[in-house]
Amino acid sequence: MVPGLQLYYEGKWITAKCVPDSILMHIGDTIEILSNGKYKSILHRGLVNKEKVRISWAVFCEPPKEKIILKPLPELVTDAEPALFPPRTFAQHIQHKLFRKTQEGVPN
Numbered sequence: 134m135v136p137g138l139q140l141y142y143e144g145k146w147i148t149a150k151c152v153p154d155s156i157l158m159h160i161g162d163t164i165e166i167l168s169n170g171k172y173k174s175i176l177h178r179g180l181v182n183k184e185k186v187r188i189s190w191a192v193f194c195e196p197p198k199e200k201i202i203l204k205p206l207p208e209l210v211t212d213a214e215p216a217l218f219p220p221r222t223f224a225q226h227i228q229h230k231l232f233r234k235t236q237e238g239v240p241n
Contacts, residue, residue: 135187141176148180162226169205170217198224 138149138157149157165174179189204220221229 135182135185137180137182137187137189139178139180141178146178162230163203166203166218166226167206167209169209169214171209196223198222198227 134151134153136148136151139146140149141147159177160172160174162174164172199222201223202220203218203223203226205216205218210216
């Protein structure tokens with residue numbers, strides 16, 4: 134029951150509440166892209182506590198980097214709601230996410 138996750142929401146860092154016997158899943162960028170922005174990937178960070186031990190287990194799942202094209206699902210793209218994300222391989226997405234020239238709006 135040691136808090137350790139913060140989410141960036143509405144311009145400030147919010148500490149997530151601990152819920153006994155629970156698992157938290159961060160859906161990430163892939164679901165945001167597939168849903169054409171209906172579900173949002175959220176900026177998050179982990180906290181360190183000098184007095185109490187906390188165990189976190191991060192698991193990353195990713196598709197083959199050059200074989201899968203990430204793009205909004207066709208049934209979620211219409212004339213009224215055009216695609217918000219260009220088609221990219223997973224490798225191109227990671228390259229864009231990690232190495233884009235401007236990181237505007239990323240808080241400390």
